[in-house]
Amino acid sequence: MEILLQLFLSFAKVGLFCIGGGYASMPLIQNEVVDGHHWITMHEFVDIFTISQMTPGPIGINAATFVGAKIAGIMGAIAATAGFVFPSVIIMLLMAYLYFKYGDLGIIRGVLNGLRPAVVALIASAGVGIMTLAFWDKADLPISLAETNIRGVVIFLISMGLIYSGKMGTIKVLLLSGVLGLVIFSLTSGL
Amino acid sequence: MESNNEEKIQVVTTENEHIEPVKLWTLFKSTFMISAFTVGGGFVLIPLMKAKFVDEYHWISDKDSLNLVAIAQSSPGVVAVNASIILGYRMAGMAGMFTALFATVLPPLIMLTAISYFYEAFASNYYVKMLLKGMQCGVTAVILKVVIDLLVKQFKKKLVLPLLIMIGSFIGAYVFDINIMYIILVDAIVGVVLMQSAKYD
Numbered sequence: 001m002e003i004l005l006q007l008f009l010s011f012a013k014v015g016l017f018c019i020g021g022g023y024a025s026m027p028l029i030q031n032e033v034v035d036g037h038h039w040i041t042m043h044e045f046v047d048i049f050t051i052s053q054m055t056p057g058p059i060g061i062n063a064a065t066f067v068g069a070k071i072a073g074i075m076g077a078i079a080a081t082a083g084f085v086f087p088s089v090i091i092m093l094l095m096a097y098l099y100f101k102y103g104d105l106g107i108i109r110g111v112l113n114g115l116r117p118a119v120v121a122l123i124a125s126a127g128v129g130i131m132t133l134a135f136w137d138k139a140d141l142p143i144s145l146a147e148t149n150i151r152g153v154v155i156f157l158i159s160m161g162l163i164y165s166g167k168m169g170t171i172k173v174l175l176l177s178g179v180l181g182l183v184i185f186s187l188t189s190g191l
Numbered sequence: 192m193e194s195n196n197e198e199k200i201q202v203v204t205t206e207n208e209h210i211e212p213v214k215l216w217t218l219f220k221s222t223f224m225i226s227a228f229t230v231g232g233g234f235v236l237i238p239l240m241k242a243k244f245v246d247e248y249h250w251i252s253d254k255d256s257l258n259l260v261a262i263a264q265s266s267p268g269v270v271a272v273n274a275s276i277i278l279g280y281r282m283a284g285m286a287g288m289f290t291a292l293f294a295t296v297l298p299p300l301i302m303l304t305a306i307s308y309f310y311e312a313f314a315s316n317y318y319v320k321m322l323l324k325g326m327q328c329g330v331t332a333v334i335l336k337v338v339i340d341l342l343v344k345q346f347k348k349k350l351v352l353p354l355l356i357m358i359g360s361f362i363g364a365y366v367f368d369i370n371i372m373y374i375i376l377v378d379a380i381v382g383v384v385l386m387q388s389a390k391y392d
């Protein structure tokens with residue numbers, strides 16, 4: 001029981017102090033679970049980081065779940081995740097309240113007017129990152145056109161066509177692209 | 192277009208008691224699926240949420256969703272979780288918030304607890320890799336569509352300052368890998384100083 005409470009508090013601390021997304025939370029998590037409480041080793045932590053990146057879901061939540069599960073099973077996973085999101089709930093409710101109440105004020109409006117284009121840029125940046133990862137297996141430039149994953153591009157184009165045709169919802173397209181990956185990549189693996 | 196969206200939002204947010212259970216279930220289902228099938232951080236999940244909530248269901252306007260995502264990004268915590276909390280709250284009050292929150296954390300909770308028991312086998316499994324690789328290509332398509340739509344909208348407004356912010360932020364984030372918090376901070380300051388006028392709304 002005590003370990004669950006500690007997990008909750010440790011991850012609440014991480015949730016409160018991590019600013020800037022999943023990757024920013026990693027050093028904080030390390031500080032709590034590896035250096036602070038010695039719950040897991042550095043080697044295990046690196047594994048957790050890798051798995052969190054390759055499994056679906058937000059990276060920070062993945063890491064919290066995994067650490068919690070390793071230390072105290074399913075209850076540990078729940079405690080760590082609950083702790084992680086607890087500060088978010090409080091802060092977001094407060095922000096939502098302020099936004100709806102004062103969102104029309106000049107200063108707040110200015111901030112949001114400045115941030116909207118920035119969000120578009122950040123989404124585009126993540127988009128380009130995942131595109132190079134999908135087609136060239138690396139997140140950064142430079143890329144070599146000769147090494148383009150043609151089969152990946154084919155799956156991308158099929159997905160794009162389905163999205164623009166408007167006949168298939170987002171999630172169905174995602175699932176289909178996974179199945180296509182399984183089929184196309186396995187069938188052509190010898191080529 | 193914009194006013195059309197405004198009307199729809201009022202329908203779903205003014206009277207929280209009148210929200211159909213179907214809508215919360217739909218919110219849960221779509222958020223759960225997005226979280227369950229999307230590999231990557233917050234800015235991969237957010238365009239998917241936008242594709243679903245804004246473009247498919249029209250539960251929330253373009254501008255509102257970008258405002259809320261900006262708030263989610265500037266606050267402490269996991270961006271995807273913050274975004275699901277504040278978007279859920281906007282769309283369906285407290286019930287919407289908890290629905291979206293649970294739907295976001297439940298898939299990782301189930302999946303990673305299971306994987307934690309046999310993670311080496313999982314990480315090196317060939318078929319898992321192929322499946323994830325295929326999905327990566329599909330996600331790329333979804334994000335690209337969202338980005339193109341947003342860019343077209345921005346360019347149509349023919350305002351110089353938002354375009355400069357967009358280009359500058361993109362270069363900062365992608366080319367120079369500058370910490371997102373600094374980018375947010377600079378853009379917020381530019382916004383306060385130069386963009387309080389109604390034409391930027």
